[in-house]
Amino acid sequence: MPAGAEGSRCGVVALIGAPNAGKSTLLNHLVGAKVSIVTHKVQTTRARVRGVALDGPAQVIFVDTPGIFSQAKRRLERAMVHAAWTSAEDADVVVLLYDAARKKVDEDTLAIVEKLKRINRPCALALNKIDRIRRDKLLELAARFDAEGVFERIFMISAETGDGVADLKHWLAERMPEGPWLYPEDQLSDLTMRLLAAEVTREKLFLNLHEELPYSLTVETDDWQEFDDGSARIEQTIYVERDAQKRIVLGRQGQMIRKVREAAQRELSEEMERPVHLFLFVKVRERWTDDPERYRDWGLEFDV
């Protein structure tokens, strides 16, 4: 269906939920492409990544929000939480994604439910990870959330296997307001290529570094050149907060950075379907997490 055709629908869905609920995995499944990084660690999503899914006459724009968590102390964390709620208030429909495999409903989730009551947007609940929970427990959980009276529908899904995801997408598509499509048909994400490329490298750092270090670094794409032979040259800087962290990122005789670079370069070449030459630099910038300039590109507001 061409954009603007009669009967077309278009709207925004905010995906919210606690860190690690599976938002990025779900988004990737809905959109059918890897647009948001997925790792086993929490809080990996910082950017307000959008994915665009098509379902019949509808174009559904998904906003994958940073995880909402209550203990937001650092400035960056507060900005992330603020961004998540702003997305929710602006959306046509809000989907709260909940990790059904959790032992019990936590305080953070209850606080999110209370806030949803106040923002007054149409809401759905998606109980995720049903591949990991017994049916009777799942029904109990659904009844527990249903009693809150906030959710128009409760879906049971597995973002990992795709179970139930098409139903959710179809229901959302029907809830989108009538109007022309905002994005060209083949566009999956409005993340700039530079940001997306930085996210790929950050994901590899997450996968290769242990403990808390990945939270103390950020990646920026500084230079991007495309050549006539179809190849691309990308330069990125990894910012860390301390010298000791820089040594860990580099690894003994540069082994760690080499491994990260090779993995990121391979994935970028595959995703962009062209040879990519990736160059990585590591710089120390103390307190970068308190520097608004460092996360301007992520669509976050800093005066919070």
Ligand SMILES: Nc1nc2c(ncn2[C@@H]2O[C@H](COP(=O)(O)OP(=O)(O)OP(=O)(O)O)[C@@H](O)[C@H]2O)c(=O)[nH]1
């Ligand atoms: N078994 C199972 N695992 C899942 C499912 N969905 C997501 N996961 C896993 O849960 C972890 C967290 O998933 P993400 O998609 O990164 O979660 P997120 O909500 O985007 O996390 P943040 O970016 O930290 O807010 C990953 O290890 C996923 O593979 C599911 O349906 N079943």
